[in-house]
Amino acid sequence: MAYPFLLTALLLGVSAVPSPSTSPVAAERAARALPACRPLGLASGVVPATSVLATRANVLQADIATARKARALTQPQADALWQQADQVRQRVAGKVRLPVATRAEAHRSLESIAAQLCHR
Numbered sequence: 750m751a752y753p754f755l756l757t758a759l760l761l762g763v764s765a766v767p768s769p770s771t772s773p774v775a776a777e778r779a780a781r782a783l784p785a786c787r788p789l790g791l792a793s794g795v796v797p798a799t800s801v802l803a804t805r806a807n808v809l810q811a812d813i814a815t816a817r818k819a820r821a822l823t824q825p826q827a828d829a830l831w832q833q834a835d836q837v838r839q840r841v842a843g844k845v846r847l848p849v850a851t852r853a854e855a856h857r858s859l860e861s862i863a864a865q866l867c868h869r
Contacts, residue, residue, distance in 0.1 A: 799841045802852070805859045806838040812866060822866075833862050 810831055817827040837858045841847060847855075 799844055799847060802841045802855050802859065803838055806834045809834045809859060809862050809866065816866060830862055830865060833858065 813822065813827050813830045813834070816822045817824065822830070837855050841851070841855055
């Protein structure tokens, strides 16, 4: 690939030049957001789909634990979200390649968990 930095920047939503319109308050608010609430981009190297999905599930489970400690979730809510993320991880674990439909369904499941977690 001729422009790996450009692809990485596009996937991560990074701008090459900082925007002057970004206020310090908005930047601080974004920095405090849970990692699961941010879109997941690929690292600079090629990452297999199962690694991306497993990493997303790990981030979600860490954020579920953080939200539970902050009392933003009840224990039954946290347990349910944790189990959903773990089920996705178990479905894709150990597979080198995933069919497109399976990968899309796993992404949708993880996004659903993130939506439940981030919009409370």
